[in-house]
Amino acid sequence: MIKAVIFDLDGVLTDTSTYHFAAWKETVASVGIELKASFEPELRGISRFDSIKKITDVYLPKTSFKTSQLESLAAKKNEVYLEKIKTMTEADLYPGVLELFETLKHKGLLLGLASASLNAPMLIEKLGITHYFSHVSNPALHPSKPDPGLFIEGLEALHVSPEQALGVEDAPAGIAAIKAAKMKAIGIGDPKTLKADVVFKTLADIPYYLFD
Ligand code: B16
Ligand code: MG
Numbered sequence: 001m002i003k004a005v006i007f008d009l010d011g012v013l014t015d016t017s018t019y020h021f022a023a024w025k026e027t028v029a030s031v032g033i034e035l036k037a038s039f040e041p042e043l044r045g046i047s048r049f050d051s052i053k054k055i056t057d058v059y060l061p062k063t064s065f066k067t068s069q070l071e072s073l074a075a076k077k078n079e080v081y082l083e084k085i086k087t088m089t090e091a092d093l094y095p096g097v098l099e100l101f102e103t104l105k106h107k108g109l110l111l112g113l114a115s116a117s118l119n120a121p122m123l124i125e126k127l128g129i130t131h132y133f134s135h136v137s138n139p140a141l142h143p144s145k146p147d148p149g150l151f152i153e154g155l156e157a158l159h160v161s162p163e164q165a166l167g168v169e170d171a172p173a174g175i176a177a178i179k180a181a182k183m184k185a186i187g188i189g190d191p192k193t194l195k196a197d198v199v200f201k202t203l204a205d206i207p208y209y210l211f212d
Contacts, residue, residue, distance in 0.1 A: 002211050003164040005104055006137075006154040006178075008045065009115035011170035012188050012203060014092050014127060016085060016117075017044055023081035024051065027073055033059040041193065044171030045116050045145035048074045082119070090128040096204030101132045103208050110134045112154035114167070114177075116145055134158055146176035151183060166210070168203070169196070186210070 011017035021040045028035055033055060043051050052074045056065055104111060113120060113136045120139070124130045135157035142149030151167055158165070167178030170188045175196045178185040187196030188203055200206050 001164065002109060002166055004110040004112060004134075004155075004158045004160045004166075005211065006112035006114050006151055006158075006165055006167050006183070008167075008169045008171065008174050009113060009120050009123065010117055011044055012094075012168055013097050013129070014088070014094055014123070016088075016123065017170065019081055019084040020044075023077045023084060024055065026080050027077040028052075028055055028059070030076075031056075031060070031073070035059070041172060045169070045173040045177070047116055047139065047144040048078060048118065050144045052077070078119075085119075085123065085126070088123070088126045093127055093129070094203050096202070096206075097129070100203065100206065100208075101129065104211060105132065107211060109211060110158045110160070112158050112165075113137065114150035114154050115139065116150065116174075145171065145173040146180060148177045148180035151178055151181035155181065155183070168206075170194075 007013060010020060021043060024043065025035045035055065042054065046054060049070065052070050056070065101111065111133050113124065113133045116139050118139055121136060135154055137150040137153040139150060155162060155165055162182035165183050166186055167183045168186045168188065169175050169178055172193060175185045175187055175194055185196040186206060187194035187199035189199065191199040
């Protein structure tokens with residue numbers, strides 16, 4: 001029997017993945033990198049610092065950046081990102097989120113959040129959904145997904161076993177993290193690229209019987 005559902009945030013509950021990518025695109029243009037749209041899924045679920053490392057490793061493999069330079073690019077990206085999400089409200093939740101959360105609460109399930117974003121606590125406040133979560137995992141304590149740390153922290157805090165919980169993710173790295181935590185994974189996105197147990201195009205397409 002399912003007792004808890006642990007959600008990713010960016011790209012699952014709201015469309016911030018596009019803002020993360022747009023912020024990276026603007027930021028790395030300053031060092032001559034033209035980020036391709038096809039690189040976007042690669043950055044989902046990856047921490048801020050690991051993202052800039054990945055971008056520079058792939059696009060400028062012969063340039064060795066100092067850690068301080070990478071940190072300053074990551075800080076710049078966050079400024080651009082924060083500007084983009086400044087005006088977000090509950091209206092920016094994906095369709096079906098509130099209905100799903102209300103249904104899960106009604107069934108007596110616990111909700112957890114396992115986002116790699118250090119901005120997640122602030123973003124869920126803006127979206128008006130903080131009160132739904134019994135636990136919000138702390139990304140500062142874990143390596144980037146596919147490390148399962150964020151999901152394992154959620155399982156432990158909610159006092160449930162991996163068999164009693166489901167994870168919901170939009171990112172290939174996030175699905176791998178859920179599987180590494182030995183949980184069943186619901187993917188949101190393209191079934192061709194997401195190796196989840198079951199994949200739906202949008203969160204609103206998830207049938208509620210999966211949570212019985
Ligand atoms: P921040 P998720 C992830 O959030 C994003 O997918 C990823 O693009 C971003 O780099 C990461 O959070 C870190 O975000 O810079 O705000 O700390 O998808 O795990 O909810
Ligand atoms: Mg995500």
